[in-house]
Each structure stands twice: as C-alpha cells, then as structure tokens.
Amino acid sequence: MTASRTVTVASSHGLHARPAQLFVQAAQEAGIPVTIAKGEKSVDAASILGVLSLGVDHGDEVVLTAEGEGADDVLDALTALLSTDHDEAA
Known part of the structure; x- marks a missing residue:
C-alpha cells in the first residue's frame, strides 16, 4: 500500500x-520507506x-x-510534525 500527503511546512525557519x-x-522510526519531495526533487525522509x-x-x-x-x-504522524512550528520559543 502506498499513501501520500501534501503538507505546508509550519516551522518559521523551514x-x-x-x-x-x-x-x-x-521517519527513521516509522519502519517503512518514506520519501519527502519539494518540486521535482524527492529524497529519503530518513536522511x-x-x-x-x-x-x-x-510555507513551502x-x-x-x-x-x-x-x-x-x-504519514498522519509526519504531517502533524511538519504542521507544527518547532521554531517557537520553548
């Protein structure tokens, strides 16, 4: 089974x-192959x-x-991670 999601990156510094x-x-802990792509370029999400x-x-x-x-x-977990601003002051 293959699944995909389009996500807008929330972290203020990308x-x-x-x-x-x-x-x-x-992505490494997922235990299955995950890729992330921006435009035409796609890479291993665990790298x-x-x-x-x-x-x-x-905003990308x-x-x-x-x-x-x-x-x-x-993908739900990774989407949630990317949809959160991790650059906010703790």
Missing part, C-alpha cells in the same frame, strides 16, 4: 536543523542530508509518500 532532525528521526538538501522554507508545500503496512498512520 525544515532546518532542529525541525529537520525531529522529522528525520520520526538528514537529503532533507536539508531540499531547502524547505516556511512538500509531498510525503510512504509505502507499506501502516503507511497512513506514519
């Missing part, structure tokens, strides 16, 4: 350092260098795709 690390860690190479900024739309058992649940 998908950099901390938000990217949180996202990659969640910090790949995710950073996309240059995702605040990305497409997440997952394949395997529980793909919808994995």
